[in-house]
Amino acid sequence: MYYCDPCDRYFNSDNSYNQHVENSSAHRNFEPSDDGYYSSNAEPEFECSGCDSWFWSSVARENHHISQHGHRYCTPCKRMFMNENNLMQHQHSKVHQGFPMKCPFCPTQYTTASALIIHLESGRCPSGSNRERINAAIRHLDKNHVITTPLMEYSSPSFTNIATERSWNGLCYECSMCHRGFNTLQGLNGHLRSPVHDQRMYRCPGPSCGREFIVLSGLVQHVESESCGVMRFANVQKSASGGIDKMVRKMIGS
Template sequence: MAYCGYCDRHFQAWGSLQQHLEKKRPQAYCSRCQKVFSSPFAKQQHVADSNKHHVCEKCPEEESDFDSKDDLIEHLETDHNYCTYCERAFNGPVQLTQHNTVKHNICIDCRRYFNSTSDLKNHLKTHAEKTSQCPGCSQMFVSESAMVLHLEAGTCESGATSDFVTATALTYFRPGKYTCNGDSGLGFKCRTCGATFSFVSAVLQHAESDSCNEHLAGRRPLGRFLRHLRAQFR
């Protein structure tokens, strides 16, 4: 049998006692933790110190307590356009989104944060429209490097392999331009910055990133190589 020591009353069920405390001592009773405190101040101190309470200081007290930190952060961002990292409020959701994208490398589709702009850019490819078609099987990919990696991995129904892609590249590029000399085991390099790679797909991914000024557009050698590679399947 449940008992209220403040009123010297017994209750048949714990739920009845809880309702009684919420009605008679609302300022000193914590319904979430089911505890009665000696004073409203003691309850406030409990809420401030407990990891079961996450309070929004911008809202009225009765609406401000959330079950988890994630719920509080979502509330601050949604209702107050507030960046919890910078502790700064914005005029609207558009301004907050722009700030998060530029300053914190956030993906606005899945709300994930990334360590760098390059990491975010690579992640955004998972949401991107697939525009690169494999010449061997017509499967679509989000980037040229992903398409070539598919060929190198031997997953294309055409039977293409890493050896095929490598041989095509070695016969297309002039010695020393995108190919390495020596026994390093790294067969390819970026002509612009000198970074070395084991696979053609890695060179292409490097060119698609913001790592250096190399790119695939126009009549750049890597762009012409991709057209040459596709021609091998005709």
């Protein structure tokens, strides 16, 4: 068996493994070393919510969640729980009994508040909502920095870093910030539009936690796990059903 550590996948043959490394976008920035493994100076972007592992793609992280944390991970909700008992309670809750979270701007429905926020952050909602607009709204609501970090400055919502053909280094399109390589200019620009290089403007309000997050959906997923006792999962969903601003106001106590 051949194992790809960045992707957490096994392959039956050397040929299938090599094809994976050659064709997978997760390996565009990798070079073979003398021991047959692949290495890079770039940093993986996707953190496991159940342990300290990091992965080069969301697919690899999802595979890891299922294979290593399946006893406490809800695949439909993409949500990690503290233990198997909490997962079982969740699976018998209203979330899995036909009570979806509806987007207030379009017909789409989601199983959790965090999934709805991911939809709004993505920019795919017809409302025009996106990550920058949500961040600006939360900064306006959270003037006392209960769930936001008091950073000196925030990037302008109107600023977009767009790469050109000048990013080609002879082998790949290289990100000037993390030096990760991409096979296409479109792939590099998708990377630049993602939140990977954004500041960590959100933090858990739990008194003994202080964990920081780049996007609101990351913070809400953390709160939904009930690991810090900030809010019960059901309360997050109930408050979010009245609007994301209502949920945020409840989190910051205003």
